[in-house]
Amino acid sequence: IAGITQAPTSQILAAGRRMTLRCTQDMRHNAMYWYRQDLGLGLRLIHYSNTAGTTGKGEVPDGYSVSRANTDDFPLTLASAVPSQTSVYFCASSDRDSTDTQYFGPGTRLTVL
């Protein structure tokens, strides 16, 4: 069982380009999340999905979009990347059980020049 996988591991991107970060989980978790991690700011929620077919905005959604066509996949798209989107991006999933523990992927390091 792989858990949560993210791709790519890292990427350098020119400003203005479109980029999709991929996230796949094999735990059949209902909920999935995208966070960005910036130094000194901890993790901030970008978008989330409580179940396939639904999505919601987190704390910092501007410039990002998501889709949840099925249970396993939750891609994050930057339509036109800007340097302030340079960050480490983490995908997570949870079972929405009583503890609602979130399990994290290994992260994608994105640099926008």
Place this chain on the structure above:
Amino acid sequence: GEDVEQSLFLSVREGDSSVINCTYTDSSSTYLYWYKQEPGAGLQLLTYIFSNMDMKQDQRLTVLLNKKDKHLSLRIADTQTGDSAIYFCAESIKAAGNKLTFGGGTRVLVKP
């Protein structure tokens, strides 16, 4: 509002106990979590505590929760060099759909 705060840095000698502190502002939190992040890796869940508990112990880890003061702590007994990492506390609030709010992280450095 939701706000979780942690000190930035903790230095401890190998074999000593580490205590990492966290404060939060929302009294309606349901669960509080401690995650560990090693360099270049994702977040790994260490432990969690339900909001109606005062203490939880799991091997070398002890979590203390003071709901009155909205204070959470993680004690690591017999700290090892492998415990060097960034530790994040997080709270989930049922009214907010159980979304997590993270603190900024405490970097723990264990010196031999």
